Amino acid sequence: MAQNIGLVWLKDDFRLKKNLALAHASKNHDHVVAFFLYKKRKFIDQEAQKWWVSKSLKEFKMKLNSYNINLEIIKTDSYKSFFENLFEKRNFCIYWNKTYEPKYLQFDKFLIKNLKNNRIKFNLFKGNILNEYEEIKKSDGTPFKVFTPFWRNAEKFYLEKIPAKEKKLSKCRKKISFFKKIISENEIQSEINWDKKFEKYWDPSEENANKELKSFIKDKIENYSEARNLPNISGTSKLSPFIKHGQIHVETIWEECIKIKKSSVGKFLAEIGWREFNHSLINYFPHMVKGNYSKKFDKFPWEKNSKYLNAWKKGLTGYPIVDAGMRELYASGWMHNRVRMIVGSFLVKHLLINWTEGESYFKNCLLDYNEANNISGWQWVAGSGADAAPYFRIFNPILQGEKFDKNGDYVKKWVPELKNVPKKFIHKPWELNDINILKIGSDYPEPIVIHEKARSKALNAFKSI
Ligand SMILES: Cc1cc2nc3c(=O)[nH]c(=O)nc-3n(C[C@H](O)[C@H](O)[C@H](O)COP(=O)(O)OP(=O)(O)OC[C@H]3O[C@@H](n4cnc5c(N)ncnc54)[C@H](O)[C@@H]3O)c2cc1C
Numbered sequence: 001m002a003q004n005i006g007l008v009w010l011k012d013d014f015r016l017k018k019n020l021a022l023a024h025a026s027k028n029h030d031h032v033v034a035f036f037l038y039k040k041r042k043f044i045d046q047e048a049q050k051w052w053v054s055k056s057l058k059e060f061k062m063k064l065n066s067y068n069i070n071l072e073i074i075k076t077d078s079y080k081s082f083f084e085n086l087f088e089k090r091n092f093c094i095y096w097n098k099t100y101e102p103k104y105l106q107f108d109k110f111l112i113k114n115l116k117n118n119r120i121k122f123n124l125f126k127g128n129i130l131n132e133y134e135e136i137k138k139s140d141g142t143p144f145k146v147f148t149p150f151w152r153n154a155e156k157f158y159l160e161k162i163p164a165k166e167k168k169l170s171k172c173r174k175k176i177s178f179f180k181k182i183i184s185e186n187e188i189q190s191e192i193n194w195d196k197k198f199e200k201y202w203d204p205s206e207e208n209a210n211k212e213l214k215s216f217i218k219d220k221i222e223n224y225s226e227a228r229n230l231p232n233i234s235g236t237s238k239l240s241p242f243i244k245h246g247q248i249h250v251e252t253i254w255e256e257c258i259k260i261k262k263s264s265v266g267k268f269l270a271e272i273g274w275r276e277f278n279h280s281l282i283n284y285f286p287h288m289v290k291g292n293y294s295k296k297f298d299k300f301p302w303e304k305n306s307k308y309l310n311a312w313k314k315g316l317t318g319y320p321i322v323d324a325g326m327r328e329l330y331a332s333g334w335m336h337n338r339v340r341m342i343v344g345s346f347l348v349k350h351l352l353i354n355w356t357e358g359e360s361y362f363k364n365c366l367l368d369y370n371e372a373n374n375i376s377g378w379q380w381v382a383g384s385g386a387d388a389a390p391y392f393r394i395f396n397p398i399l400q401g402e403k404f405d406k407n408g409d410y411v412k413k414w415v416p417e418l419k420n421v422p423k424k425f426i427h428k429p430w431e432l433n434d435i436n437i438l439k440i441g442s443d444y445p446e447p448i449v450i451h452e453k454a455r456s457k458a459l460n461a462f463k464s465i
Helices: 020-028 040-044 049-065 081-086 102-117 147-160 185-190 206-219 220-229 240-244 251-257 267-282 295-299 306-314 320-332 335-350 355-364 371-382 397-404 407-416 449-461
Strands: 002-010 028-037 070-076 094-095 121-125
Touching: 002 020, 002 251, 020 028, 020 094, 020 121, 020 397, 028 040, 028 081, 028 094, 040 049, 049 070, 049 185, 049 355, 070 081, 070 185, 081 102, 102 121, 102 267, 147 267, 206 240, 206 251, 220 267, 251 267, 306 335, 320 335, 320 355, 320 397, 320 407, 335 355, 335 371, 335 397, 335 449, 355 371
Parallel strands: 002 028, 002 094, 028 070, 094 121
Antiparallel strands: none
16 A cells, blocks of 8 residues: 555545545545635635535534544635645645536646646546536437437446446545645635525535435435425425535435336436536537527527616515525525526516526525536526527416415415415415505515516517527
8 A cells, every 4th residue: 555645636525425536545545635625716606605515514524534534625716826836745646526517627637737747646536427428429429419318328328337336435544634724614604694594404414415315215206206396395305405515426316216116216317317418518518608508699689687687686576486486595595496497587588687697696596506507507498508498488477386386385485475365366466456465565566577568578589589
């Protein structure tokens, strides 16, 4: 066994199970130090995630302690300058798992080149994905642009791969320190500028991710196909923030799910498939990170309207299902998928506001913010993405509410000023006409746009491109 040091760069992989970088480093070295680079700029527009990351660092640090591995947090303005300083030291081998965002994969190339030039040993591993995105292509070698054939191929490819025997983390001989200027996770915590308490809703850790998966499989997966569309019940796994921060590997989810024979397992795994598809899209078509996948949308006549945008962000549009979703997001750092589609459609179609505005607000508020899923999700809603919902299909927020939140329980939970509104009016409270129950305009806003008018305006705007 080599005596030198194994350094493990942790990014979004706060787990012991299926963490190849950690497992290999602990096998190959007597001493292992894990490090996390806290780049303040990265979190400026990912405010909610700072909370999850600081919690995860604290929890994971303790866990690694019992393996004699130190987790050191280093504050830096630039990954590049951090590594350039590191190249000057020699007595280590570096390990990391891939993060499937174009900027990270690009950075890997820089790192590999410089590590080689400096004769520093390194090992790079598969990250939190089923297949490497380059592995799944059409027979002519081009990338898939449509989900169904993509997933058919990806699923088959994954099943045919010989399952690698899991390499487990080993206990290291002695805990050592490596970096000089380290900070504590409390310093990150002290910078959190979020007035709501996520603690009420979440407890980030690998154990909890596995617990959530088990209880989802035991109690919910059977009804997933129907229940996944109903925001008033807990019909989905709510694993997304755990997946995002790597507390659970998607391979683990896959392995646990295929053990059971229930018809809706396939539907659930297809959602993991959408995540794989989105990662493939943004890496094959990185232009979509900055703008429209479909260039024709570059000419779309978006409107700038800060009054509408603020009403949308605050959950004060006058459409109860939209407002409930936006308030759920702000309070809990998460929003139900059906409601993400409804609020997204409302922003880009009823308010004619560019999807990039919604994307960046979600980025700031979502605990599960993930570049591939958020960008693809927004472009799916806007109609500018690959295999997207056509722009002319415009969700009616009243009918969506009546269909997916029949009794209005979801609305009443997040918009308490509507709690006494009868079921018949819960998704159109302006028709109630009973000031003893609700004063529209003072207790709750009037709709900021009229659905029918907004719909035809949106269709005309679409015709113009
Ligand atoms: C406008 C918009 C923005 C979105 N932004 C994000 C984001 O930043 N991060 C994110 O993880 N998801 C995003 N999604 C996808 C989806 O809404 C969430 O993944 C899902 O709501 C998470 O809840 P869950 O874990 O209970 O999902 P479940 O239904 O239990 O699904 C299990 C897992 O499959 C994946 N998944 C589920 N639905 C989708 C989907 N439609 N697309 C891709 N992957 C999916 C997620 O990893 C999820 O955790 C977005 C969707 C839309 C419409």
